[in-house]
Amino acid sequence: MHVEASSSTSVASLRTMALAMLIMISSLFFHSSYASSNDFLRCLSASKPKQLLFAQSSPRFPSVLASSVRNPRFLTPWTARPLCIVTPTNASHAQAAVVCGRRHGVRLRVRSGGHDYEGLSYRSVRPGAAFAVVDLARLRSVRVTRGPPATAWVDSGATLGELYHAVGRASGRLAFPAGLCPTVGVGGHLSGGGFGMLLRKHGLAADHVVNAVLVDAKGRLLDRNSMGRDVFWAIRGGGGGGSFGIVLSWKVKLVPVPPTVTVFTVAKSVQEGAVDILAKWQEVAPALPDDLFVRVLVQGRVASFQSLYLGTCDALLPVMRHRFPALGVNRKHCKEMTWIQSVAYVYLGSGATVEDILNRTSAVDAVFSKATSDYVRRGISRDTWAEIFTRWLAKPDAGLMILDPYGGKIADMPESATPFPHRGGVLYNIQYMNFWEGANEEAARAGWVRDLYTFMEPHVSKNPRQAYANYKDLWLGENVVGAGAIRSFEAGRVWGEKYYKGNFRRLAMAKREIDPDDYFSNEQSIPPLAVQLILTNMAQVDRSY
Incomplete structure (x- = not known):
């Protein structure tokens, strides 16, 4: 973090602010040792319709868990599974999941489409992890405005195919520049960047996000203005689905395409x-x-x-x-x-129809x-x-x-x-x-x-050897659990700078701003930048005066 100071007094003031932040974070620290899964489930049952909650004891739990899993490697008996799956149908259900989770020591993982290459949106690689899954599959509305400007509000649980289909129905001259696979969930795709056949003409999917609705780690419902500039920057390609909260919906700009x-x-x-x-x-x-x-x-x-x-x-x-x-x-x-016909043709081949892109499963799911x-x-x-x-x-x-x-x-x-x-x-x-x-x-x-x-x-690329965040790979590194804020940040840099290069540090600063005690976390979520590192930087500045 670069700090500009015109005098030692300003440095002292910044140090005081940082120490106050450290005290605040310590008071809010998440104590997983007090986790009570039964209390958590009772809290959820009291705050949302029971038909939206699937505990491990539920007969439907296995089918709901598997409903959007794209890689059966992660459905083995020895995989750490969630305590329950919550399937919200409105924002209040997602907010209640956060409030109950914080109260009873259960972390949340967020799933929108199940295409996470390491399955971290619905499983843990660490035995004994206490977590629940917020599955957004019931939140899949797409609302297109032909404009001008042409935009769409799309829920995170919608698939790219559902978004494309809605855009194609609204106009044969509009498109959205995202990935090839129509079964990918919008939420995860946008939170990692998102590119496809229109990337050279129109760039990333995340480049076209102009607003979003986020449930943060306090259960607050935030939009672009209330979440702040840095957090809004972070969710558009920085792993927002698993790091900064639950992004419920996105407002995106649509792009023009020719009739043929x-x-x-x-x-x-x-x-x-x-x-x-x-x-x-x-x-x-x-x-x-x-x-x-x-x-x-x-x-x-x-x-x-x-x-x-x-x-x-x-x-x-x-x-x-x-x-x-x-x-x-x-x-x-x-x-x-037409462009919408090309979506079906490129992914599904000759003979595919536009309606086929609404299928939420794919041939490789098994x-x-x-x-x-x-x-x-x-x-x-x-x-x-x-x-x-x-x-x-x-x-x-x-x-x-x-x-x-x-x-x-x-x-x-x-x-x-x-x-x-x-x-x-x-x-x-x-x-x-x-x-x-x-x-x-x-x-x-x-x-x-x-x-x-x-x-x-x-x-290939060097210093760092780069990788794409939406092709998540645990071979690149994992977060360190319970190792202290500084070590967690340093462990995160191992994989994070491959995905994000120099942007990783700014992501960690945004994480500290929106979720300082790292409630939304998994093996490759963004860690909050440690306050201790800020104090170290300030001390270095102080010594220069």
Whole structure:
């Protein structure tokens, strides 16, 4: 924290304020040793309809817990499960969960869609943890205003598919720039940043958030103005769903799209020149016109180039012939449609309808998975790509790599504009994923992800090696429980600076402002910046006078 002081008197004044804050935080400290799950459940039962509360003893508890779990790895008998699941239908229910939780020593985890890659929104990796889940699936309203300006209020429990569908029904000329998968919950997606096929034209989903409704750690209902500038900054990409409170709904700006867009998929095998084309893609894709997005799925010995162009095929073909002739795109590859139709087509394939994006489950929900991510700032050599294909992707237990190009609008904003810092200078994001169907395959399949990630270290971003917060990965580090505020912050930096770079410290300051005793916490939630660190900084300033 940088402190400007014109005299030793001002430093002394700041020290006094910080000491007062330390006393206040100490008086509010959360004593989990007094936790009483029975009292907590009784408190909840008295404050909300019983049909919205599912204790572990409830016959419906297993099905409610599993309802939006996307990775069955986290439904094993030895996984630490919540004491209960609360499914609020209005803000007062969420507020009551916070009040009861604070009163009886039970922390809360917040789930909006279950796509959390480590399942931290509904499970703990620490045996014996006393926590409950606030599942927002019943809060899924979407209210579109065509404007101008064109906006939408969307509840955190809605899926991206439900948001897209509502926008598409309101107007064929409006869209929202978020992720590809329609089953992702809006709350978690926005709280981590959120990017998809419109990222080069319109940037992140979180860049378009203009208001939000938050239940804080005191049970207060806050909006953009009452939560304050720093907290509003923090929830738009800083893990707001699991760190700063319960974000119930978001107001987002919608973006214009043309009446016709064009999609294509071109697959190239190694025999057809995939290595050379992929090496060329690295320099071409981030520099294409902003209307054109070309991503790559690399699996086995094939690279599939998948594109969305905001315009007609007639306008697209000259651009591809001039800028990326090696891919060989021609008219037979083009499929023209509306933007909302492209959402279904890109994710679900040919024959999918717009109504299909309302399905809240996906084909991979019953499949085990592991993923992690990287950022590339300098193109990877052709020889390295050849080795990736022959050494890694050819393995019998291999997974896949997904490459999303950056540049354009996402790079136009400074790193500090939102907590998401991966902007100017980034060529593309890499996601490494693997899938399997039984626990006996986990060592080999997850091991492939880990080993490839290790191999890639010389070829990706450094100091820190960066990662995307919405591809949560506990391999990057975990918070330290009960270790004191300073150590917790330092442990958080290990993983936090990979996700947020220099923005991590500001996030920790915002956390201290809204939740100083760290009620909303999990293995990778933002820790509050320790008051002791502020005092240390002030002492350093004092010594300079």
